[in-house]
Amino acid sequence: MNTPTLGEPRFISTLSHTISDDLRIPERIIIGADPGEQFELAGPRAKLFFDAKQTRAGIVTCGGLCPGLNNVIRSLFLELHYDYGVAEVLGFRGGYSGLDPASGVEPATITPAFVDGIHQKGGTILGSSRGPVDIGRAVDNLIARGVNILFTVGGDGTQRGAHELYQEARKRGHALAVVGVPKTIDNDVGFVSRTFGFFSALEEAARVLDCAHTEARSVPGGIGLVKLMGRHSGFITAGATVASQDVNFALIPEVPFDLDAFLAALKQRMLTKSHAVIAVAEGAGQDLLAANPHARDASGNVRLKDIGLFLRERIEAFFKAEGIPVVMRYFDPSYQVRSRPANCEDALLCDLFARHAVHAAMAGKTGVVIGFLHEHFIHVPIELLATHTKRLDPASGWWRSVLAATGQPAQFA
Known part of the structure; x- marks a missing residue:
């Protein structure tokens, strides 16, 4: 697929080891299969x-x-x-709202001193927010400030x-290179085999x-219930389950489960082992909660109901009715997981995503996000990204590993 550009490049780069726009990476590399989309290889031009x-x-x-971040x-x-x-280089504060002059928040001028040591801290030094911005006012502001390149991390x-x-900006005739760096802790971005922050989240x-x-396991009848992030995908829950090897039940959005069958299997586990650990993704079991698909947050995401609290109440009520004493320990570490600094693997990935974004922008690429497929960075047009979702495939090795690690019954898995 062609990558949108602002026009013909006019200036000679001083960087060495540049690459051609003609190099492509296929969406799929299995011999005999349809290769799918052909993506422009990212890198200096x-x-x-x-x-x-x-x-x-x-x-x-x-x-x-x-x-x-x-x-x-x-x-x-x-x-x-x-x-x-x-x-x-300007750093717009507070997310997209910082692009609107009406917010009253001036952007930071980024300097070597400004970024000194920030990589050792979690969060974002520029701040963040959810929700849209008035596009017209934002572009007016970018033009008034003479901004030629905008990096959108989100x-x-x-x-x-x-x-x-x-x-x-294109309608206004303003040459603005907009290049996205895909950010999601859930690892659910299309054409990105792993997003930055994912392995740090798994570790935590x-x-x-x-x-x-x-x-x-320290008390008779102990049940540890942990709700993890994952609105529509179970990658964090699956990955952390396999990494831990001590989880007995993993519940993810991609695999619907029957509540009665789950409780029966949990009862059997408690009668034989007297303790259990359950990992549940925040988007799992929403069909049990009658979530309203039309209720949205400021980012346009469906408002989920709390599966963690729901399961805690149902588990406690079930075992009380069965006359089996249990001790519930409920964990919701969502903010703890997402606010930690990046580990070494993610730090390397962040650096490469960022540098490839700069190479793309300086060459005049625009309306693109930096993707990562088959250990190569690529240019993905934003309009194509919007048409693809990435979910954990229940027939994949990911899920088979979860079933092997937990030993959970197949009737509700």
């Missing part, structure tokens, strides 16, 4: 659209927190500043907003599961 010394870039971080901000700046010599909603910004989630196991 020999010619640039922007004259770095006349270029002003902006960075905005949106949505919920995720390990590695500060790493991305830092690496975006370092690549722009040291490798390309971009004149100025999930699906953020990148939809990025697409609107790019389209509006597995640690909480270990604590739940310790609590459960």
Whole structure:
């Protein structure tokens, strides 16, 4: 698929080891299978659209927190500043609302001192928020400030907003390169085999599961119930379950479960082992809760009902009715998981996502998100990203590993 560009590159890059626009990465690499989409390989180009010394870039971080946001901000700046010599980099504060002058919040001028040490801290130094922005006022502001490049760090909603910004700037005749860095702790972005922050989240989630196991096995009838992040995908729950190896039941959105069958299996576990650990993704079992599909949050996401509290109440009521004493230990570490700093693996991934985003923007690519497939970084048009969702396949090795690690019965798995 063709990558949107602002026009013909006009300036010679000083970077070495540049690559051609002709190089492509297929969506699928299985021999004999349809290769699917063909994506432009990301990386530095020999010619640039922007004259770095006349270029002003902006960075905005949106949505919920995720390990590695500060790493991305830092690496975006370092690549722009040291490798390309971009004149100025602005950090828009508080998510998309910071693009609107009516917010009254001035952007930060990012300097080496500003980013010093931020990669060692969780969260985002620029702040974040959910919700849209008035696209017209935002583009007016970007034009008034002479911003030529905007990096949007966020999930699906953020990148939809990025697409609107790019389209509006194009209508105005303003050459604005909008390049997205995909951010989701749930690892559910299409054309991205793993998102930054995911393995840091797994590490923290597995640690909480270990604590739940310790609590459960330390008392007669102990049950550790842990609710993990994962609105529509069970990657965190599945990955942390396999990493822990002490979970007995894993429940994810992609695999509906029968509540009665689950409670019967849990009863059998308690009668034989006298303790159990349950990991449940926040989006699991929403059909049991009669969630309203039309209720949305500020980012446009469906408002989920709390499966963790629901299961805790149902489990306690079930065992009380059965006359079996249990001790519930309930854990909801969502904010703890997402606010930690990035681990080494994610720190490396953040750096590479950021540097490839800068290469794309300086070459005049726009309306694109940096993807990651088959260990290669690629350019994914935002409009294509919006048409694809990534979910855990119940027929995949991921889920088979979960079933092997937990030993949970197949009748509700």
